[in-house]
Amino acid sequence: NAGVMQNPRHLVRRRGQEARLRCSPMKGHSHVYWYRQLPEEGLKFMVYLQKENIIDESGMPKERFSAEFPKEGPSILRIQQVVRGDSAAYFCASSPGLVESYEQYFGPGTRLTVT
Amino acid sequence: RKEVEQDPGPFNVPEGATVAFNCTYSNSASQSFFWYRQDCRKEPKLLMSVYSSGNEDGRFTAQLNRASQYISLLIRDSKLSDSATYLCVVNMGSNYQLIWGAGTKLIIKP
Numbered sequence: 001n002a003g004v005m006q007n008p009r010h011l012v013r014r015r016g017q018e019a020r021l022r023c024s025p026m027k028g029h030s031h032v033y034w035y036r037q038l039p040e041e042g043l044k045f046m047v048y049l050q051k052e053n054i055i056d057e058s059g060m061p062k063e064r065f066s067a068e069f070p071k072e073g074p075s076i077l078r079i080q081q082v083v084r085g086d087s088a089a090y091f092c093a094s095s096p097g098l099v100e101s102y103e104q105y106f107g108p109g110t111r112l113t114v115t
Numbered sequence: 116r117k118e119v120e121q122d123p124g125p126f127n128v129p130e131g132a133t134v135a136f137n138c139t140y141s142n143s144a145s146q147s148f149f150w151y152r153q154d155c156r157k158e159p160k161l162l163m164s165v166y167s168s169g170n171e172d173g174r175f176t177a178q179l180n181r182a183s184q185y186i187s188l189l190i191r192d193s194k195l196s197d198s199a200t201y202l203c204v205v206n207m208g209s210n211y212q213l214i215w216g217a218g219t220k221l222i223i224k225p
Contacts, residue, residue: 033213035215041217042202042215042216042217042218043159043202043215044215045212045213045214045215048212056212089156091158091159102147102149102206102213103149103161103164104161104213105161106158106159106160107158108157108158109157109158
């Protein structure tokens, strides 16, 4: 039973390019969360999605960042026109979305480096 | 005041000792509480959920104190492999969103 999958694991982009990060949730999980973690800092919530719906994007910057979780395929976090400050580890987590279980399970993360 | 607060540490503890950390939360309506551990440059991993009655798993014990709004994690007979950052996580009522503490760094020394 595969866990949460993220790819790529490492991504290098030059300033101004686009970054696309992918996340496949655990089997049976319909809820996906994206987090950003800067070096030596805690996790910062970005966005919470269910299939085809953005439930809460309060942690996502208003510009350049977008996320989707289509009916088929992985969830995508897209960063347009990347800047050096976007360099961070981006983690995706999934949960079954059951009222009795809020536990989230994390993927290995994508480390984005902007040069 | 932060929604979830933890002492960042680091806690330097000799192998075999017992160590405990607390985490305070601000929202009295919080319903679910968790401890995660995160190793350097790795993803957070669920360590244990914290129930009202407390929870014990081997050398690890978690407690919830609703009156004072804190949760605690106790590690007995600490091992070198326990060295990590321990993250306190609280959900807000019926909201699926988890609020993460910044973590407490634990270093177990031989």
